[in-house]
Amino acid sequence: MGHTVFHEGEGKDIDIANLSSSRRHAGNVQTAYKVGFPPQKSLASELGAKLRETFFADDPLRPYKGQPRAKQFLIGLQSIFPILEWARDYNLRKFRSDLISGLTIASLCIPQDIGYAKLANLEPQYGLYSSFVPPLVYAVLGSSRDIAIGPVAVVSLLLGHLLQKEYDYVKTREEYYRLAFTATFFAGITEAALGFFRLGFVIDFLSHAAIVGFMAGAAITIGLQQLKGFLGIQNFTKKTDIVSVMRSVWGAVHHGWNWQTILIGTAFLGFLMFAKYIGKKRRSLFWIPAIAPLISVILATFFVYITRADKHGVQIVKHIKKGANPSSVHLLYFSGSNLVKGVKIGVVSGMIALTEAVAIGRTFAAMKDYSLDGNKEMVALGAMNIVGSMTSCYITTGSFSRSAVNYMAGCETAVSNVVMSVVVLLTLELITPLFKYTPNAILASIIINAVAGLIDYKAVVHIWKIDKLDFIACLGAFFGVVFVSVEIGLLIAVGISFAKILLQVSRPTVVLLGNLYGTAIYRNIQQYPEANRVAGFVIVRIECSIYFANANYVKDRTLRWLRDEEEQLKENNLPKVGFLIVDMSSVTDIDTTGTHAFEELYNGLKKNDVQLLLANPGPLVMEKLHASKFTELVGLDKIFLTVDEAVTNCSVKVQEEA
Structure with missing residues (x-):
């Protein structure tokens, strides 16, 4: 297989080998870093954190900390009767x-x-x-x-x-x-x-x-x-x-x-x-x-x-x-x-x-x-x-x-x-x-x-x-x-x-990403028409948390992007898609249904010889993917810090294999 190329909507191809050496070097340096796992939390600590954030996001006990008892008592009275606070002045x-x-x-x-x-x-x-x-x-x-x-x-x-x-x-x-x-x-x-x-x-x-x-x-x-x-x-x-x-x-x-x-x-x-x-x-x-x-x-x-x-x-x-x-x-x-x-x-x-x-x-x-x-x-x-x-x-x-x-x-x-x-x-x-x-x-x-x-x-x-x-x-x-x-x-x-x-929860936004030429930046191709799609890759970004209400939609919408891209490549006699990269920067949480949807997505892609790659999953998402053993299924080497690192690493491997 030859060099991996970028191609624009108008059919213009950009050879990855001609990218600046500094960008290639940056991509190689990034491979030294791996997506980390957050410390495991107990049910009590996780539930407690959620409850604190929901009901006590403003930390009502903060004014009392480090204060003598008399001062704490006065602060307590002022919190109940604000007149005691402003009446002093x-x-x-x-x-x-x-x-x-x-x-x-x-x-x-x-x-x-x-x-x-x-x-x-x-x-x-x-x-x-x-x-x-x-x-x-x-x-x-x-x-x-x-x-x-x-x-x-x-x-x-x-x-x-x-x-x-x-x-x-x-x-x-x-x-x-x-x-x-x-x-x-x-x-x-x-x-x-x-x-x-x-x-x-x-x-x-x-x-x-x-x-x-x-x-x-x-x-x-x-x-x-x-x-x-x-x-x-x-x-x-x-x-x-x-x-x-x-x-x-x-x-x-x-x-x-x-x-x-x-x-x-x-x-x-x-x-x-x-x-x-x-x-x-x-x-x-x-x-x-x-x-x-x-x-x-x-x-x-x-x-x-x-x-x-x-x-x-x-x-x-x-x-x-x-x-x-x-x-x-x-x-x-x-x-x-x-x-x-x-x-x-x-x-x-x-x-x-x-x-x-x-x-x-x-x-x-x-x-x-x-x-x-x-x-x-x-x-x-x-x-x-x-x-x-x-x-x-x-x-x-x-x-x-x-x-x-x-x-x-x-x-x-x-x-x-x-x-x-x-x-x-x-x-x-x-x-x-x-x-x-x-x-x-x-x-x-x-x-x-x-x-x-x-x-x-x-x-x-x-x-x-x-x-x-x-x-x-x-x-x-x-x-x-x-x-x-x-x-x-x-x-x-x-x-x-x-x-x-x-409607917003059940039908979230899943967008197709392209590369801004000469940079390591990937953006929504509808917002940035000049962004180039990378040949051999379909890159999508999920812009929501993944729950039971939208997990299947996210999976189906992602596969639809993949099918549309493959049909377009087939019409233009271009190489088939080998990688699906899911940018998870905007995914703050995922539940059991979401992890099952990703497993189904992985298995479906595997049958069609398409590799699933993840980019920048957050700590809570990473914790749940690890607990569900999805990280073992997909492999830690398929989880990257950034989309650019995923593209660069996979492109290099493809070239080496060729």
């Missing part, structure tokens, strides 16, 4: 910033809370209750400096929809409220348990694309639900899908719309949108869109009062109960069928609330360059919902709109949440009767203006450009929410996210 300057931030977000949260409570089919005061107690609990246990706590639109809508499927909030009011508090309790238990057992990675299974689609769909659904208050419709569908809502809207066009209500809603929605525009144009004027909702409520309430528009069909809030949160411990269900219902609703709503809060916390932590412990955040969010369920609150989480205002107002610590909470308490104790004439139209306008920001069309375009499968997940979640229901949209989002994971 708190000063008047920080308080001034937090005071301004707290007052600003309070002016935004009060009208929003009243509206969001209506989304959950609860009386207005329950929205205010939920912005009093939970923020205080979070201020003690939470580690985010910027997140603003309270009810949010998406969770309020989801909770109200799920509760309405179990009890009618008009006919069975007591059961409805009891189930709402029970769901809040178990939402808190879910969140706290995920954090305590360090299972925060679970929420990462909801892809960013699915969340973008779900949030956009929820924003559309919430906006459509506000048409009842915006148009003054008395009888409105309890369904959330767009078809049912539009039927309800257009069915009432001749006798159900109220022009005075539409005038109020349109005028103040225009005012709110203009205020938001000003805030976006000049960041220093962030306070204008922040206080615009409260100003709108005051003006609209005054207008309705002096004109007595409520006697002309304009629907008003009518009554908000005065006083701080009453106890609701005795209202929680801890037995019977309602317990199961509460757990189911709480887990679903709690997971969505948790996802939103963690995403918001991470976003602002990155902007201010400080670290945020996701597991501690979950415990804090869970604790505040558990306490909240016992004080007449419904599910609360981090609000993006209020957190953004909090950030732009210059908040320094969670004291801004405390200030907001105090303002809400004063509102409950002193001025709630003044909201009696607040028109529902203004609350609808505030919610429509708030949820418009949940439709992130730029993110959708970005997803389309980067990953078409992600775009399908985004659209699936969006259309599921808009055309069916919120929970169906959520299920679609979760389902598509898992389907994408399964």
Whole structure:
């Protein structure tokens, strides 16, 4: 047999004998090194390493090491109560910033809370209750400096929809409220348990694309639900899908719309949108869109009062109960069928609330360059919902709109949440009767203006450009929410996210490699068309771990590359393939099915006089190949450090034999 040659796709041959002597020399030097075997691990040590990496990747015990007992005790308290850490450096300057931030977000949260409570089919005061107690609990246990706590639109809508499927909030009011508090309790238990057992990675299974689609769909659904208050419709569908809502809207066009209500809603929605525009144009004027909702409520309430528009069909809030949160411990269900219902609703709503809060916390932590412990955040969010369920609150989480205002107002610590909470308490104790004439139209306008920001069309375009499968997940979640229901949209989002994971795991990438002429580098020939395939060799790279779900596919795809190459060589009357090199640089793990697949691959190649060579298997892969005796089957002399070493060594042997 003559010299081994490289050949390009166009048929240009490159004789290996003409390669630079330095490269040949480098190839010979490399043969002095062999792929090593890692030390054998026991089952306990291997399992322990996996568990540590999964649950304790951040090594929570590191701050305690080498510290005296007193210091360790203090560190332990600070890890449970972050307020003990940042309170040591708190000063008047920080308080001034937090005071301004707290007052600003309070002016935004009060009208929003009243509206969001209506989304959950609860009386207005329950929205205010939920912005009093939970923020205080979070201020003690939470580690985010910027997140603003309270009810949010998406969770309020989801909770109200799920509760309405179990009890009618008009006919069975007591059961409805009891189930709402029970769901809040178990939402808190879910969140706290995920954090305590360090299972925060679970929420990462909801892809960013699915969340973008779900949030956009929820924003559309919430906006459509506000048409009842915006148009003054008395009888409105309890369904959330767009078809049912539009039927309800257009069915009432001749006798159900109220022009005075539409005038109020349109005028103040225009005012709110203009205020938001000003805030976006000049960041220093962030306070204008922040206080615009409260100003709108005051003006609209005054207008309705002096004109007595409520006697002309304009629907008003009518009554908000005065006083701080009453106890609701005795209202929680801890037995019977309602317990199961509460757990189911709480887990679903709690997971969505948790996802939103963690995403918001991470976003602002990155902007201010400080670290945020996701597991501690979950415990804090869970604790505040558990306490909240016992004080007449419904599910609360981090609000993006209020957190953004909090950030732009210059908040320094969670004291801004405390200030907001105090303002809400004063509102409950002193001025709630003044909201009696607040028109529902203004609350609808505030919610429509708030949820418009949940439709992130730029993110959708970005997803389309980067990953078409992600775009399908985004659209699936969006259309599921808009055309069916919120929970169906959520299920679609979760389902598509898992389907994408399964698709990527079961159908991994196996690429054909070629050599960049004059170098020892081998690259994907589709990414580098100038890369030359080496005559007599088929070189593939497996770009994933090899498990039972993809082992057979990896084997079949590798053989398909081999068959395609042999057919091409046969057509061009070139020498047949003598070697199949599998670059395992990207393979981090392999299981029993994977080793069996490699044995089948080896036996199949042997029958066709094709030698199997492995390049750069990792330590874990090498350990398992050795344990399965595959290294004995294929031979240690067929396992190389690099692809170039494999090509060079085999080419030299072929030339010597010739």
